[in-house]
Amino acid sequence: MTKIFKSVLIIIIFCLFIKVYAQSNNAVSGAAKSTLTIDNPDAFQVIQRDKNNQADIFISGKYTGSPTTIEASWDSQPYVVIDKTPTEGVFKGYLRKQNVGQGTLKVRFSNKTGVYDYKKYVGIGDIFVISGQSNASGRGDNNQKYYSDNIKASMFGNNNKWSELKDPTDNSTNQTEPVGVDAGAGGSVWPLFSTHFLKNKNIPIAFIPTAKGGSSIIEWQKDYPNKPGTSYNLYKAMQKRVQDSGGNIKAVLFLQGEADAKDGLDLLKYKKYMNTFANDVYADIKAPIIVAQIGEASRVATSSLDNIRSAQKILWKENPNILPGPNLYDIPVSKKDFIHYTEDSSLKMLADRWWASVNAHFYGGVEGRGPQLIKAQHNKSKDKIVLTFDKDLILSDSNKNLNTSGFIVKDDNIEVNIKKITQSSSNQIIIDLNSKAKGAVTVSLGSGHSGQNTLIYFDKNTGNLPAEFFVDIKTTLDSFK
Numbered sequence: 001m002t003k004i005f006k007s008v009l010i011i012i013i014f015c016l017f018i019k020v021y022a023q024s025n026n027a028v029s030g031a032a033k034s035t036l037t038i039d040n041p042d043a044f045q046v047i048q049r050d051k052n053n054q055a056d057i058f059i060s061g062k063y064t065g066s067p068t069t070i071e072a073s074w075d076s077q078p079y080v081v082i083d084k085t086p087t088e089g090v091f092k093g094y095l096r097k098q099n100v101g102q103g104t105l106k107v108r109f110s111n112k113t114g115v116y117d118y119k120k121y122v123g124i125g126d127i128f129v130i131s132g133q134s135n136a137s138g139r140g141d142n143n144q145k146y147y148s149d150n151i152k153a154s155m156f157g158n159n160n161k162w163s164e165l166k167d168p169t170d171n172s173t174n175q176t177e178p179v180g181v182d183a184g185a186g187g188s189v190w191p192l193f194s195t196h197f198l199k200n201k202n203i204p205i206a207f208i209p210t211a212k213g214g215s216s217i218i219e220w221q222k223d224y225p226n227k228p229g230t231s232y233n234l235y236k237a238m239q240k241r242v243q244d245s246g247g248n249i250k251a252v253l254f255l256q257g258e259a260d261a262k263d264g265l266d267l268l269k270y271k272k273y274m275n276t277f278a279n280d281v282y283a284d285i286k287a288p289i290i291v292a293q294i295g296e297a298s299r300v301a302t303s304s305l306d307n308i309r310s311a312q313k314i315l316w317k318e319n320p321n322i323l324p325g326p327n328l329y330d331i332p333v334s335k336k337d338f339i340h341y342t343e344d345s346s347l348k349m350l351a352d353r354w355w356a357s358v359n360a361h362f363y364g365g366v367e368g369r370g371p372q373l374i375k376a377q378h379n380k381s382k383d384k385i386v387l388t389f390d391k392d393l394i395l396s397d398s399n400k401n402l403n404t405s406g407f408i409v410k411d412d413n414i415e416v417n418i419k420k421i422t423q424s425s426s427n428q429i430i431i432d433l434n435s436k437a438k439g440a441v442t443v444s445l446g447s448g449h450s451g452q453n454t455l456i457y458f459d460k461n462t463g464n465l466p467a468e469f470f471v472d473i474k475t476t477l478d479s480f481k
Contacts, residue, residue: 034065034115038107042162044154046123046206048248053100055124059107060092061117067091067109074122075103081110100124102151102204121152121164123204126197126362127249129287130169130190131220131238132256134213135295139340140187140347143167146194153194154206156245162206165191170209177237179227182213189341192351193358200355201363208245210238216259217273222280235280242285249287250362253354254325257294257308258339264304270311275319282321289321290357293469295328298338302448306471309446313469323361324369326353329446330406330456330466352464370458370465371427373445377478382437384430385409385475389467392426392460405454407431408447410472412439429457444471 038061041047047055059072059082070083070091075098082093091107102123108116130136144167146153153165158175170185190207197205212234218224224233232240242249260270278289293312297305309329316324331349334342341347360368371389378385409416409431417434424430431443444450446469459465 034109034112036063036107036109036115036117037061038117038119041105041119041122043119044121044152044164045162046125046127046154046204047246048127048250049100049124054097057095057098059095061107062089063091064089065115067111069110070107071110072105072107074098074105075101098124100203123154125204127206127208127245129238129242129249129252130207130209130211131252132211132254133215133258135341136211136255137170137182137185137209137213138168138188139184139342141342142344143187144191144347146191148198151198151202151204153198154204156206156208156241158209160244165194165207167191169207170211177232177240179230179232180210180212180234180237182211184213187347189347189350189354192348193354196351196355200359208241210241214259215256216263217256217270217277220277221273239284249285251287252281252289254289255292257312258297261294261297261300261304261308267307267311270308271315274311274315278319278321288323290323290325290361291315292325293327295331296333296449296452298449305448309469310471325357327370327466327468329451329469332452356462356465367459367462367465369468371467373470373473376443376473376475378441378475379478382441383433383435385441385443386478387429387443389427393423393457393467394460394463395423395457396455406445406451406456408444408450409433410442411437441475442472443475445469447471
């Protein structure tokens with residue numbers, strides 16, 4: 001009996017110990033239930049910097065427990081109190097005048113520093129809206145990737161969430177604005193563009209995709225009817241995306257016009273609608289538009305392509321809210337659909353030119369545009385034309401089997417045969433005709449489809465910016481032989 005009694009007593013004592021230990025742990029656990037959650041900003045979020053390379057980081061979230069104050073640190077800087085009187089389980093405040101960069105944001109109780117939350121890759125840098133048609137959205141055969149040693153590129157996706165930049169950039173999964181759904185999106189130029197940006201600027205970059213395949217410039221008007229069953233048209237959806245992302249951007253990158261060329265929209269009407277769109281964007285979003293000049297569309301009439309390209313070129317000069325974008329008339333398009341940049345090599349060319357343009361407008365780049373025509377002259381017998389450009393030229397040599405072309409010469413509006421094209425000096429080209437012209441002589445470069453599968457003259461300093469498109473420039477008489 002004594003042994004049995006002792007065994008039972010031991011078991012009872014052990015059970016009491018376990019109960020007391022558990023109650024003690026529960027008490028400790030109950031005391032440690034303080035929590036903190038950051039709602040804003042998100043991981044990978046980028047805040048648009050100001051002219052002083054700074055921005056305020058707005059921070060908000062929820063907590064349980066009893067913090068005396070809430071403090072925050074970004075990018076390994078000292079903690080700063082952002083909310084002196086957190087109440088009712090919510091907090092908010094600012095880290096003011098933070099310098100450009102990217103880092104981890106940490107927020108914690110000041111009186112209990114073990115209660116905290118963090119968001120990685122929060123950045124202050126530049127944000128670009130992607131807008132226009134399918135080539136802006138991306139139709140590449142392969143998803144592209146960006147490369148950077150130390151900074152992540154970001155996107156405010158169609159699901160209204162921040163994430164690391166990846167293709168398809170214009171992913172329609174869980175898209176919040178159905179008016180802009182672009183289900184055919186594939187590989188895009190924007191990761192490749194980001195590689196240029198991050199290598200040269202070494203600051204965060206982010207994109208807000210808003211493009212819509214097949215959209216006309218009329219559909220991008222602010223007063224265009226909303227899509228049935230929604231509160232948005234394309235313009236309003238773009239505007240809302242910018243507001244949801246934080247409200248400030250660097251610029252809108254606009255690649256559009258193929259649909260209007262296909263529909264035969266004339267030059268003056270395209271100019272009118274594009275001016276209205278750009279001016280509304282500047283008034284509402286406080287940012288300029290960089291407008292690319294559309295490239296090849298094989299099943300579209302030459303005159304229609306030239307109308308849109310000419311309108312875009314005129315707008316570059318006339319409207320300060322519209323900045324010159326890249327010329328694209330020579331970049332190869334898909335042999336299947338005759339309009340999209342699908343091959344990796346074409347997307348790389350597109351990225352190089354977009355970066356040259358953006359770099360020249362905002363970051364001190366000196367070569368944002370290709371060689372521009374200064375004057376076009378013919379000799380007395382009208383069988384020779386000299387073209388003078390504002391920059392030194394170099395002939396593309398990517399394919400020696402192609403003819404030097406891209407030029408079209410007309411005699412009283414009738415196309416004539418070109419005998420040969422040669423470079424006579426660093427910035428001059430001579431076009432020899434097969435026969436003497438009899439009437440008014442005009443010359444074009446990149447008109448219609450003439451820039452495809454040809455050797456093109458490029459800016460000698462860069463090697464990747466083609467001589468700019470011009471159409472039906474009337475030549476004048478000069479004294480050369």
